[in-house]
Amino acid sequence: MDSLPKDLFNPLDTENFVDESSRVLEFIADYYKNVENYPVRSQVKAGEMLCTGLNVVGFNWISSPAATELEAIVMDWMGKMLKLPQSFLFSGGGGGVLHSSTCEAIVCTLAAARDMALNELGADKITKLVVYGSDQTHFTLQKASKLVGINPNNFRAIKTSTLTGFALAPDDVRATMEADLASGLVPLFLCATIGTTALGAVDSLEEIGQVAKDYKLWFHVDAAYAGSACICPEFRLYLNGIELVDSISMNPHKWFLTNMDCCCLWVKNPSTLVDSLSTSPEILRNKATESKKVVDYKDWQIALSRRFRALKLWLVIRRFGVANLMEHIRSDIKLAKKFEGLVVEDERFEVVVPRKFALVCFRLKPRRSEEDGSKLNWKLLEEVNSSGKAFMIHAVVDGTFLIRCAIGGTFTEERHIDGLWKLIQENAADLLLFKNGCNIED
Amino acid sequence: MDSLPKDLFNPLDTENFVDESSRVLEFIADYYKNVENYPVRSQVKAGEMLCTGLNVVGFNWISSPAATELEAIVMDWMGKMLKLPQSFLFSGGGGGVLHSSTCEAIVCTLAAARDMALNELGADKITKLVVYGSDQTHFTLQKASKLVGINPNNFRAIKTSTLTGFALAPDDVRATMEADLASGLVPLFLCATIGTTALGAVDSLEEIGQVAKDYKLWFHVDAAYAGSACICPEFRLYLNGIELVDSISMNPHKWFLTNMDCCCLWVKNPSTLVDSLSTSPEILRNKATESKKVVDYKDWQIALSRRFRALKLWLVIRRFGVANLMEHIRSDIKLAKKFEGLVVEDERFEVVVPRKFALVCFRLKPRRSEEDGSKLNWKLLEEVNSSGKAFMIHAVVDGTFLIRCAIGGTFTEERHIDGLWKLIQENAADLLLFKNGCNIED
Numbered sequence: 001m002d003s004l005p006k007d008l009f010n011p012l013d014t015e016n017f018v019d020e021s022s023r024v025l026e027f028i029a030d031y032y033k034n035v036e037n038y039p040v041r042s043q044v045k046a047g048e049m050l051c052t053g054l055n056v057v058g059f060n061w062i063s064s065p066a067a068t069e070l071e072a073i074v075m076d077w078m079g080k081m082l083k084l085p086q087s088f089l090f091s092g093g094g095g096g097v098l099h100s101s102t103c104e105a106i107v108c109t110l111a112a113a114r115d116m117a118l119n120e121l122g123a124d125k126i127t128k129l130v131v132y133g134s135d136q137t138h139f140t141l142q143k144a145s146k147l148v149g150i151n152p153n154n155f156r157a158i159k160t161s162t163l164t165g166f167a168l169a170p171d172d173v174r175a176t177m178e179a180d181l182a183s184g185l186v187p188l189f190l191c192a193t194i195g196t197t198a199l200g201a202v203d204s205l206e207e208i209g210q211v212a213k214d215y216k217l218w219f220h221v222d223a224a225y226a227g228s229a230c231i232c233p234e235f236r237l238y239l240n241g242i243e244l245v246d247s248i249s250m251n252p253h254k255w256f257l258t259n260m261d262c263c264c265l266w267v268k269n270p271s272t273l274v275d276s277l278s279t280s281p282e283i284l285r286n287k288a289t290e291s292k293k294v295v296d297y298k299d300w301q302i303a304l305s306r307r308f309r310a311l312k313l314w315l316v317i318r319r320f321g322v323a324n325l326m327e328h329i330r331s332d333i334k335l336a337k338k339f340e341g342l343v344v345e346d347e348r349f350e351v352v353v354p355r356k357f358a359l360v361c362f363r364l365k366p367r368r369s370e371e372d373g374s375k376l377n378w379k380l381l382e383e384v385n386s387s388g389k390a391f392m393i394h395a396v397v398d399g400t401f402l403i404r405c406a407i408g409g410t411f412t413e414e415r416h417i418d419g420l421w422k423l424i425q426e427n428a429a430d431l432l433l434f435k436n437g438c439n440i441e442d
Numbered sequence: 443m444d445s446l447p448k449d450l451f452n453p454l455d456t457e458n459f460v461d462e463s464s465r466v467l468e469f470i471a472d473y474y475k476n477v478e479n480y481p482v483r484s485q486v487k488a489g490e491m492l493c494t495g496l497n498v499v500g501f502n503w504i505s506s507p508a509a510t511e512l513e514a515i516v517m518d519w520m521g522k523m524l525k526l527p528q529s530f531l532f533s534g535g536g537g538g539v540l541h542s543s544t545c546e547a548i549v550c551t552l553a554a555a556r557d558m559a560l561n562e563l564g565a566d567k568i569t570k571l572v573v574y575g576s577d578q579t580h581f582t583l584q585k586a587s588k589l590v591g592i593n594p595n596n597f598r599a600i601k602t603s604t605l606t607g608f609a610l611a612p613d614d615v616r617a618t619m620e621a622d623l624a625s626g627l628v629p630l631f632l633c634a635t636i637g638t639t640a641l642g643a644v645d646s647l648e649e650i651g652q653v654a655k656d657y658k659l660w661f662h663v664d665a666a667y668a669g670s671a672c673i674c675p676e677f678r679l680y681l682n683g684i685e686l687v688d689s690i691s692m693n694p695h696k697w698f699l700t701n702m703d704c705c706c707l708w709v710k711n712p713s714t715l716v717d718s719l720s721t722s723p724e725i726l727r728n729k730a731t732e733s734k735k736v737v738d739y740k741d742w743q744i745a746l747s748r749r750f751r752a753l754k755l756w757l758v759i760r761r762f763g764v765a766n767l768m769e770h771i772r773s774d775i776k777l778a779k780k781f782e783g784l785v786v787e788d789e790r791f792e793v794v795v796p797r798k799f800a801l802v803c804f805r806l807k808p809r810r811s812e813e814d815g816s817k818l819n820w821k822l823l824e825e826v827n828s829s830g831k832a833f834m835i836h837a838v839v840d841g842t843f844l845i846r847c848a849i850g851g852t853f854t855e856e857r858h859i860d861g862l863w864k865l866i867q868e869n870a871a872d873l874l875l876f877k878n879g880c881n882i883e884d
Contacts, residue, residue, distance in 0.1 A: 101744070104744060107589070107744065111588075111589055115588075123569065123593045123595065126568060127568060127569065139721040140745075146553075147590060147719075147744065148590065149568055152565065153565065276588070277589075279581040279582075279584065302545050302585075302744065303544075303545040
């Protein structure tokens with residue numbers, strides 16, 4: 001790690017890691033050695049190793065007050081780092097919960113929206129409910145929508161294009177909803193994305209939020225990937241319009257130095273979640289719950305039992321601090337910019353979609369105008385991945401095959417970017433030589 | 443731990459724990475120190491710490507072949523330990539997956555059953571589907587049923603009683619289904635339980651399975667708690683009739699020395715799960731998946747990404763071995779038997795439901811025949827729990843308030859049982875004295 005430039009962020013020193021982790025181990029061992037001396041009903045307040053080593057089972061407040069309180073605190077912290085409106089924080093009547101995945105977050109908010117609608121319309125109307133996203137929305141929305149019983153025919157993936165940078169066009173959303181209303185269907189749930197998976201595109205919360213407001217449907221924002229970047233003032237603009245949103249999720253396990261699994265979900269109106277997901281069997285009855293002064297996270301999620309994920313996120317925030325976390329994001333984006341620059345400099349290549357975060361979508365330009373270059377770029381990607389030195393994934397957008405270079409590995413440095421680009425260039429040169437020699441069909 | 447009797451199983455030596463875990467730490471640190479020397483596309487084959495430390499993200503086979511293959515192997519191992527029919531094993535055309543919770547397992551199997559039915563009946567018939575369990579079935583069935591869009595009015599919690607030891611009575615199940623059919627509804631899904639949460643009751647798979655067969659519905663078995671015991675030949679009888687079952691789940695994190703979260707689900711016909719839950723966006727396309735020779739676990743579960751849970755279970759099985767795992771189960775049951783004996787010996791108390799596993803349901807007998815003893819037992823439980831020395835949970839069955847003593851803590855020894863019983867007796871004596879003196883109303 002000696003070679004690490006000062007302006008790049010180093011999140012993990014492997015020597016320190018062993019030292020510190022050993023102290024955690026001693027703590028866990030001491031805990032079990034002396035377990036008899038601790039009262040059963042209270043809870044230690046203590047990292048992932050800690051989270052796992054202590055095996056805390058936090059379904060309701062009474063079973064693990066510390067885990068519950070810490071989660072609420074950490075969710076408010078994260079919310080403040082993102083400058084979410086007060087209405088999403090516990091301190092403002094909203095609240096946040098840690099889920100295992102975006103899919104869980106969307107399943108739970110969809111169920112809440114569905115049940116709120118069916119309470120009004122009657123249970124039989126479930127077959128009329130419609131869910132909206134774009135053709136760039138993560139497929140988890142479609143999966144979650146099917147999972148909660150929305151008719152698969154009532155899922156709309158609204159088409160996007162280069163015109164909007166692959167973001168949802170408000171007029172298209174309105175037109176789709178009008179058509180559904182005209183055929184007797186009921187718009188239920190609309191999902192916008194901050195940083196789509198394939199291209200890193202951003203839907204405008206201000207514009208789409210206004211549509212959601214006009215049609216009175218539940219507006220969810222999936223900020224799984226790029227939500228982390230919004231802690232930096234220069235990226236906070238992507239959350240403009242957040243006050244029009246009912247729920248927002250982001251995944252610290254993607255780009256916030258947190259291990260799998262950890263997905264933050266904030267909702268403005270937690271009672272909608274609880275109404276849909278709560279269960280109050282006799283076996284879980286207790287004074288704390290009945291006082292209604294506590295949060296029972298089992299009613300905010302799919303499962304009853306839950307892991308002590310808050311500890312992971314708490315440690316990440318406490319250890320690095322907001323300033324370092326911003327540096328981590330900026331460091332990755334700096335590397336992506338560097339890679340983007342290398343692509344632009346080489347006229348055989350092109351950047352296909354403008355870069356916003358740490359994802360560069362590029363391709364080898366087709367050699368002749370009548371070719372689309374898909375086969376050529378597929379071959380290039382296959383060669384690079386087969387080398388075992390890098391792994392990139394492709395995307396197909398508007399029929400164009402492109403290669404995605406995503407910076408986000410914890411240890412990526414400038415020399416890795418240089419090495420990757422050299423590898424790509426070498427393979428491209430070989431391919432182009434071979435292609436020209438053999439005149440292979442593209 | 444010196445005082446541990448030879449015939450009780452000791453699963454964790456805290457000194458060894460630190461030694462061994464330190465070696466795991468060194469391994470993880472070395473992995474990251476030398477991460478550049480490893481090829482990107484292959485995967486290390488390596489416990490929870492390992493599972494977490496390596497942060498493996500196993501959505502599909504190609505992203506983590508080792509995690510996928512290990513999970514398939516471990517699930518076949520567990521299946522063989524339980525002597526499941528060949529049809530539940532990968533080697534026999536079925537297969538198993540590790541979920542985070544019983545709720546996830548039931549959500550996924552319910553969705554599979556629902557979509558199989560709706561493919562035949564049409565999507566609009568979702569409002570007609572009915573789900574069946576008993577009044578002792580874990581409430582997760584009701585939650586999952588609502589979650590996947592079953593009309594909340596179409597959930598049946600069939601009443602049980604002391605007559606069947608709180609197991610489902612086949613005739614009652616048939617009568618309930620007949621009534622639903624008569625009113626135009628469609629029986630979809632029936633859940634039986636091996637070891638209910640409140641009382642440890644067992645539904646007969648042979649009897650209930652025959653009903654499921656006659657009415658052609660999906661038959662799921664929730665063996666979350668007592669499934670672990672079925673690895674012992676003397677408890678395997680509770681799985682008789684398993685060949686009539688479509689899916690079965692059990693939680694190693696409950697009674698199999700495995701940390702949260704870890705729930706095994708086996709299905710006879712994995713394609714029903716995949717048909718309901720699969721997603722094949724361009725970004726995840728790869729040769730391995732298209733060959734159809736590999737398992738993509740993302741299509742067997744709710745989320746896309748997944749933790750490397752197989753490593754935990756693999757370590758538990760490899761470290762302890764089947765014989766020791768049986769000893770662990772028998773050791774807990776022996777302690778529960780001891781506690782049961784202490785209750786029976788004291789004529790002020792009674793065992794309310796016959797004990798099958800390591801759960802003893804007991805209460806202080808009411809003092810006068812016109813009393814039901816609920817207040818008295820509630821007070822006793824509150825006193826014991828307030829001491830901080832033990833924590834037990836109550837249940838209310840047929841209007842009777844009872845106290846549940848569940849043995850299963852990793853470090854429970856005979857002296858703890860003696861101590862607990864002494865604590866209960868002392869508090870009971872105080873209560874009875876006070877009650878007699880003051881003649882408080884029960």
